[in-house]
Amino acid sequence: QVHLVESGGGLVQAGGSLRLSCAASGRSFSRYTMGWFRQAPGKEREVVAVISWSGGTTNYQDSVKGRFTISRDNAKNTVYLQMNSLKPEDTAVYYCAGDGNFGDSTGFSYDYWGLGTQVTVSS
Numbered sequence: 001q002v003h004l005v006e007s008g009g010g011l012v013q014a015g016g017s018l019r020l021s022c023a024a025s026g027r028s029f030s031r032y033t034m035g036w037f038r039q040a041p042g043k044e045r046e047v048v049a050v051i052s053w054s055g056g057t058t059n060y061q062d063s064v065k066g067r068f069t070i071s072r073d074n075a076k077n078t079v080y081l082q083m084n085s086l087k088p089e090d091t092a093v094y095y096c097a098g099d100g101n102f103g104d105s106t107g108f109s110y111d112y113w114g115l116g117t118q119v120t121v122s123s
Contacts, residue, residue: 002026002112004096009117012086016121020081022096022114030074032099036081037107038092038119047105048094049081059102063089086121094119 008020020036035050049070050059058070067086072079079096093116100110 002029002032002098004098004112004114006094006096006114006117009094009119011120011122014086014088014121014123016086017082017084018086018119020083020094020096020117020119022079022081024077024079024098024112026077029077029098032112033102034070034072034079035097035100035104035107035110036070036079037095037097038090039095039116040092043092045095045107047107050100050102051079052102057102061105083119086119088121088123090119091121092119093117 003025005023031053036048037045038048039045048061051070051072055072067084069082095116096114097110098112
């Protein structure tokens with residue numbers, strides 16, 4: 001069993017930056033693919049970024065490529081999402097998810113989810 005807790009969300013102006021963190025409990029964290037997903041009001045959940053268990057492979061939604069960076073520190077059981085050049089359309093609740101299929105853009109294959117952290121980007 002893995003428990004995920006996100007932090008780092010908040011209100012930021014367009015063009016600003018935020019760094020989200022996801023702290024995981026459980027000894028199997030380093031074996032899991034981890035992902036960041038987001039859901040805006042009235043919209044479906046969408047993948048933002050995914051990272052393999054080793055951190056050696058990452059994948060991003062097209063709209064965040066070049067602006068967001070996913071990383072992980074397996075020694076600290078933590079995965080990060082560095083978000084730069086934020087846009088109002090990035091406003092959403094951001095969720096950390098664990099133990100899913102790397103190519104899954106829906107999130108349905110992921111077994112573990114955090115409660116989410118709100119990111120609001122003002123124009």
